[in-house]
Amino acid sequence: xxxxxxxxxxxxxxxxxxxxxxxxxxxxxxxxxxxxxxxxxxxxxxxxxxxxxxxxxxxxxxxxxxxxxxxxxxxxxxxxxxxxxxxxxxxxxxxxxxxxxxxxxxxxxxxxxxxxxxxxxxxxxxxxxxxxxxxxxxxxxxxxxxxxxxxxxxxxxxxxxxxxxxxxxxxxxxxxxxxxxxxxxxxxxxxxxxxxxxxxxxxxxxxxxxxxxxxxxxxxxxxxxxxxxxxxxxxxxxxxxxxxxxxxxxxxxxxxxxxxxxxxxxxxxxxxxxxxxxxxxxxxxxx
Amino acid sequence: xxxxxxxxxxxxxxxxxxxxxxxxxxxxxxxxxxxxxxxxxxxxxxxxxxxxxxxxxxxxxxxxxxxxxxxxxxxxxxxxxxxxxxxxxxxxxxxxxxxxxxxxxxxxxxxxxxxxxxxxxxxxxxxxxxxxxxxxxxxxxxxxxxxxxxxxxxxxxxxxxxxxxxxxxxxxxxxxxxxxxxxxxxxxxxxxxxxxxxxxxxxxxxxxxxxxxxxxxxxxxxxxxxxxxxxxxxxxxxxxxxxxxxxxxxxxxxxxxxxxxxxxxxxxxxxxxxxxxxxxxxxxxxxxxxxxxxxxxxxxxxxxxxxxxxxxxxxxxxxxxx
Numbered sequence: 001x002x003x004x005x006x007x008x009x010x011x012x013x014x015x016x017x018x019x020x021x022x023x024x025x026x027x028x029x030x031x032x033x034x035x036x037x038x039x040x041x042x043x044x045x046x047x048x049x050x051x052x053x054x055x056x057x058x059x060x061x062x063x064x065x066x067x068x069x070x071x072x073x074x075x076x077x078x079x080x081x082x083x084x085x086x087x088x089x090x091x092x093x094x095x096x097x098x099x100x101x102x103x104x105x106x107x108x109x110x111x112x113x114x115x116x117x118x119x120x121x122x123x124x125x126x127x128x129x130x131x132x133x134x135x136x137x138x139x140x141x142x143x144x145x146x147x148x149x150x151x152x153x154x155x156x157x158x159x160x161x162x163x164x165x166x167x168x169x170x171x172x173x174x175x176x177x178x179x180x181x182x183x184x185x186x187x188x189x190x191x192x193x194x195x196x197x198x199x200x201x202x203x204x205x206x207x208x209x210x211x212x213x214x215x216x217x218x219x220x221x222x223x224x225x226x227x228x229x230x231x232x233x234x235x236x237x238x239x240x241x242x243x244x245x246x247x248x249x250x251x252x253x254x255x256x257x258x259x260x261x262x263x264x265x266x267x268x269x270x271x272x273x274x275x276x277x278x279x280x281x282x283x284x285x286x287x
Numbered sequence: 288x289x290x291x292x293x294x295x296x297x298x299x300x301x302x303x304x305x306x307x308x309x310x311x312x313x314x315x316x317x318x319x320x321x322x323x324x325x326x327x328x329x330x331x332x333x334x335x336x337x338x339x340x341x342x343x344x345x346x347x348x349x350x351x352x353x354x355x356x357x358x359x360x361x362x363x364x365x366x367x368x369x370x371x372x373x374x375x376x377x378x379x380x381x382x383x384x385x386x387x388x389x390x391x392x393x394x395x396x397x398x399x400x401x402x403x404x405x406x407x408x409x410x411x412x413x414x415x416x417x418x419x420x421x422x423x424x425x426x427x428x429x430x431x432x433x434x435x436x437x438x439x440x441x442x443x444x445x446x447x448x449x450x451x452x453x454x455x456x457x458x459x460x461x462x463x464x465x466x467x468x469x470x471x472x473x474x475x476x477x478x479x480x481x482x483x484x485x486x487x488x489x490x491x492x493x494x495x496x497x498x499x500x501x502x503x504x505x506x507x508x509x510x511x512x513x514x515x516x517x518x519x520x521x522x523x524x525x526x527x528x529x530x531x532x533x534x535x536x537x538x539x540x541x542x543x544x545x546x547x548x549x550x551x552x553x554x555x556x557x558x559x560x561x562x563x564x565x566x567x568x569x570x571x572x573x574x575x576x577x578x579x580x581x582x583x584x585x586x587x588x589x590x591x592x593x594x595x596x597x598x599x600x601x602x603x604x605x606x607x608x609x
Binding site: 023052058062085088089092093095097099100101102103104113114117118148162163 | 519529
C-alpha cells in the first residue's frame with residue numbers, strides 16, 4: 001500500500017488550547033496504482049485535512065500515516081528528520097484555489113517550478129510543460145502568457161498542469177472542477193480519467209458533485225465530522241439509507257433511472273453510470 | 288499561527304469589561320506616564336503590587352498575561368544583564384576577578400559549542416542559556432591555570448542594578464497594562480474609543496474616523512492574512528518548496544514564491560472588502576450613525592479619578608523628592 005492511515009486523528013490548535021478535531025480515528029489504505037477515488041463530505045468535514053496528510057503537508061496528532069515507506073507520527077522532531085520532499089513529488093496535491101500557488105511571470109515558468117524543485121533539468125521540465133499544458137486542454141500559446149491575466153478556469157488548469165509536470169505517482173485534486181463551466185468540467189474529468197486509465201495512476205478527487213462520484217469513481221470515501229463513515233463502491237453508497245442519513249444528493253443518472261422505473265415501469269438491465277451509457281441502455285430496452 | 292496572545296480579546300464580565308473603552312485608553316496612558324515618573328524602589332514595588340491587584344480584581348488570569356510577556360522574556364533578561372554588566376556608576380556592590388588563560392578560554396569555547404549543539408533538545412532553553420553564561424564566568428574565576436592572556440573583573444555596581452530593575456519593572460507593567468486593555472476590550476470598542484479620543488484632531492484637519500477605520504481593518508486582517516500565508520506555504524510545499532533546506536539562491540526563489548501570491552491575495556481581499564463596504568453604502572468621510580454608542584458611567588468617572596490621583600501623587604512625590 002502506498003498510503004496507509006492507522007488510527008489517525010488530527011486536531012487543529014485553537015485559541016484557548018481547545019483544539020478542533022478535524023480528523024477522528026481514520027483507518028484507510030490507498031494503492032499506488034489503479035485506484036480512482038472520490039472523497040466527499042460536507043464543508044468542514046475534514047476532506048482537505050485528510051488530503052494534506054497524504055503528502056505529509058500535515059502530520060497526525062494521533063496515529064500513524066505511512067506514505068511510500070515513510071512513517072509519520074505525532075512526533076514532530078522525528079518527522080522533520082525524514083526527507084518529506086520526495087513524498088510530495090510522488091504524491092502530487094493540487095490545491096483548490098490556484099491563486100495560492102501561481103507566482104511566476106509566465107505560465108511556462110510556473111509549470112516548470114515544481115519539477116525543477118525536484119531536480120528535473122530545465123530542458124526536460126520545459127518538455128513536460130509543453131506536454132502537460134495540452135493535457136489540461138490549453139494550447140502552447142498559453143505558455144508565454146502571464147498566469148495572472150487568465151480566467152479562473154484557465155488558472156485552475158495551469159495549476160493542475162504544474163502538478164502533473166512533477167509526474168507524481170498518485171494525484172490528489174482538491175475540488176478540481178469548482179468554478180468551471182460544465183464543458184470544461186467534463187473535459188477535465190476526462191483528463192483525470194485518462195491519466196488513471198492509460199498510465200494506471202491512482203487519482204483521488206475531492207468533490208461535491210455526485211455525478212462525478214457515480215460516473216468515474218471506483219471507490220468513494222465519505223467523511224462526516226472528521227470520521228470516515230463509508231469506504232466502498234459508489235453504487236453501494238447511493239442506496240436509500242445512506243443517502244438519507246448523510247444528506248447526500250443522488251446522481252442525475254440514478255435519479256433518471258429511478259424515475260423511469262417508477263413512472264414508466266421501464267426496468268434497465270444494468271445500471272448506467274454516464275449519460276452515454278444511459279442512452280445505450282435505454283436504446284436496448286426500447287429497441 | 289494561533290499562538291499570538293497580544294491584542295486578543297477574551298470574553299469576561301469584571302468591572303474592567305464594563306468600563307468605557309475611552310476610559311481604559313486614557314487610564315492606560317496616564318498609568319504608563321506615572322510608571323515612568325516613579326523614581327523610588329519602594330514606590331515601584333507598590334505600583335507593581337497595584338497592577339497585580341488590578342489583575343486579581345479584574346478577573347484576568349495571570350497565565351494570560353504571562354503568555355503575553357513570554358515573547359519579551361529574552362529582551363527583558365538581555366536588558367537586565369546589559370545594565371548589570373556595563374553600567375559602572377554608584378557604589379561597587381560585588382566584584383569577581385577574571386583571568387583569561389588558554390586553558391579556561393578553550394574550556395569556555397567548548398562549553399559554548401556544547402550549548403549550541405544541545406540547546407535544541409532541552410525544554411528550558413533560557414535557563415540553560417543563563418546557566419552556560421554563569422558557567423563561563425565561574426570558569427574564568429576559578430580556573431586561573433596556564434598561560435595568562437589577560438585579566439579582568441566582573442563587577443556589579445549599585446546604579447547598574449537599580450537601573451536594570453527599573454527598566455524591567457517598567458516594561459513588565461507597561462506590557463501588562465496594554466495586555467489588560469486588549470484582553471478586556473473588543474477591537475471594535477477599542478476602535479470606537481480611539482476614534483472618539485482622536486476627534487479633537489479635526490482642528491488639525493486630521494480625520495479621526497478614517498484613521499480609526501484603517502487601524503480597525505488592519506487589525507481585523509492580521510489573522511486572515513496569516514491564514515492565507517499558511518495556505519500559500521502549504522501549496523508551494525506541495526510543489527517541492529522545502530523551507531528547511533536549500534541553498535541561498537533557492538531560498539530567494541522560495542520567498543518570492545510566497546510573496547507574490549501573498550501580494551496578489553491581499554490586493555484581491557482589499558478589493559473585495561471595498562466592494563462589500565460600498566454595497567452597504569459606506570462613503571468615506573460621510574456622517575454615519577452608530578450601532579454601538581459609548582456610555583459614560585459612574586464607574587468610568589471613578590476609574591479616571593483614581594488614575595488621575597495616581598498620576599498627581601507620583602508627580603507630587605517626585606517634586607517633594609521622597
